[in-house]
Amino acid sequence: MKRIVLLLLVILSFSFKVSAFNFSEQTVNEVAEQYVKLVLALGQHDKHYVDAYYGPEKWQQEAVEKKIDLRKIVVSAKSLQDILALQKTEDESKALRLSYLKTQLGALASRALMLIGNVKYNFDQESKALYDTQPPHYQLSEFDATLAKLNDFLPGKGSLVERVITFRSQFTIPEDKLQKVFDAAIRACRERTKAYIQLLPNENFTLEFVKDKPWSGYNWYKGNAFSLIQVNTDLEIEISRAVDLGCHEGYPGHHTYNGLLEANLVKKNGWVEFSVYPLFSPQSLIAEGSANYGIEMAFPGDEKIKFEKELLFPLAGLSPELAEKYEKFSQLISKLNYAGNEVARLYMNKEIDQDEASLMLQKYSLMSEKKAQQRVRFIDTYGAYVINYNWGKDLVKSWVESGPDQSSLGRWKRFTKLLSSPRLPSTLN
Numbered sequence: 048m049k050r051i052v053l054l055l056l057v058i059l060s061f062s063f064k065v066s067a068f069n070f071s072e073q074t075v076n077e078v079a080e081q082y083v084k085l086v087l088a089l090g091q092h093d094k095h096y097v098d099a100y101y102g103p104e105k106w107q108q109e110a111v112e113k114k115i116d117l118r119k120i121v122v123s124a125k126s127l128q129d130i131l132a133l134q135k136t137e138d139e140s141k142a143l144r145l146s147y148l149k150t151q152l153g154a155l156a157s158r159a160l161m162l163i164g165n166v167k168y169n170f171d172q173e174s175k176a177l178y179d180t181q182p183p184h185y186q187l188s189e190f191d192a193t194l195a196k197l198n199d200f201l202p203g204k205g206s207l208v209e210r211v212i213t214f215r216s217q218f219t220i221p222e223d224k225l226q227k228v229f230d231a232a233i234r235a236c237r238e239r240t241k242a243y244i245q246l247l248p249n250e251n252f253t254l255e256f257v258k259d260k261p262w263s264g265y266n267w268y269k270g271n272a273f274s275l276i277q278v279n280t281d282l283e284i285e286i287s288r289a290v291d292l293g294c295h296e297g298y299p300g301h302h303t304y305n306g307l308l309e310a311n312l313v314k315k316n317g318w319v320e321f322s323v324y325p326l327f328s329p330q331s332l333i334a335e336g337s338a339n340y341g342i343e344m345a346f347p348g349d350e351k352i353k354f355e356k357e358l359l360f361p362l363a364g365l366s367p368e369l370a371e372k373y374e375k376f377s378q379l380i381s382k383l384n385y386a387g388n389e390v391a392r393l394y395m396n397k398e399i400d401q402d403e404a405s406l407m408l409q410k411y412s413l414m415s416e417k418k419a420q421q422r423v424r425f426i427d428t429y430g431a432y433v434i435n436y437n438w439g440k441d442l443v444k445s446w447v448e449s450g451p452d453q454s455s456l457g458r459w460k461r462f463t464k465l466l467s468s469p470r471l472p473s474t475l476n
């Protein structure tokens with residue numbers, strides 16, 4: 048009996064030592080701090096890399112002064128991953144934190160290697176290395192049936208893309224009505240989000256209209272629950288973009304997501320790694336995917352077109368009787384969504400050049416020449432990032448809609464859980 052007790056004590060003390068050794072909050076916090084500093088360091092070599100940072104200003108100054116070499120950044124990222132590999136925990140939120148940090152560090156090292164020029168990723172390799180996911184493949188011929196339906200839907204003279212452009216032109220928001228329409232749209236996105244998510248008491252944003260950018264809208268999160276939201280007016284803005292951008296950049300999209308991360312993870316948990324947002328990282332798939340799925344969360348079913356018809360069409364001076372046809376058109380055109388990824392894949396894999404990519408986007412995504420060129424410019428700047436919008440949305444949607452409670456309250460709860468925790472793309476499958 049004595050021997051058994053002794054053996055138990057040995058086992059207990061051993062397992063205590065193992066568990067004490069296996070998870071140290073202090074170690075993880077130190078790694079998190081080093082991770083933030085590495086993201087800022089990489090930002091010195093890639094001006095698009097640091098999308099948001101609101102941690103200590105001193106760390107940002109240090110990054111500028113030290114301008115750490117890219118090779119050193121790779122080595123440091125890998126050694127931080129090695130330290131994390133020794134950490135083990137049964138606690139769900141700590142485990143999510145560990146795997147988040149490990150995966151973000153892996154993506155950071157990959158991005159640094161890309162900048163050094165040591166590795167040349169194709170589209171799928173870049174998706175895996177930077178966004179922790181494998182996007183689906185389509186044949187461009189799979190979009191022919193939808194193109195044929197659109198051809199029937201918009202009869203008349205001229206090529207299909209020309210007819211699409213003419214049809215779309217009826218739904219352009221006149222420039223002098225942009226502010227009013229966007230204000231109304233964002234207000235509605237906010238009200239609908241607020242019904243389910245407790246927004247921070249001091250949350251706020253500024254809306255700006257800008258020009259000459261490769262994107263159509265952007266959220267610059269500044270910390271303290273404040274966002275600068277910019278809308279690019281290089282190209283004409285269609286009526287449906289008001290709610291899309293209001294939800295995507297604002298509520299329950301980026302502004303809400305960043306605010307929840309700041310409140311729950313940075314301020315409450317003291318997880319400093321969330322005070323920085325590296326653009327070319329798995330976090331972006333969650334950010335863009337949830338921002339796009341957020342449109343459907345705030346305006347489920349036909350609520351979006353109803354709202355647009357009743358409020359936004361009149362505000363923009365457009366004919367509300369065209370709303371139903373516009374909705375049918377939008378549903379058809381959304382089926383071409385993944386064609387853009389295929390063009391990006393061919394272009395990034397050097398199977399087609401810039402002009403061919405632009406022509407293919409005009410043919411399969413039915414974009415105007417100017418819009419197609421803007422899209423090619425986007426791919427040049429952001430690479431495989433394009434997958435984060437549609438594939439990210441599909442992953443987030445299937446994760447939220449696989450929850451046990453599919454009432455709207457249940458879906459919003461699961462969606463909020465995603466926005467408030469360090470989940471990774473590979474865990475959404």
Ligand SMILES: [Zn+2]
Pocket residue numbers: 295301334335338
């Ligand atoms: Zn976005």
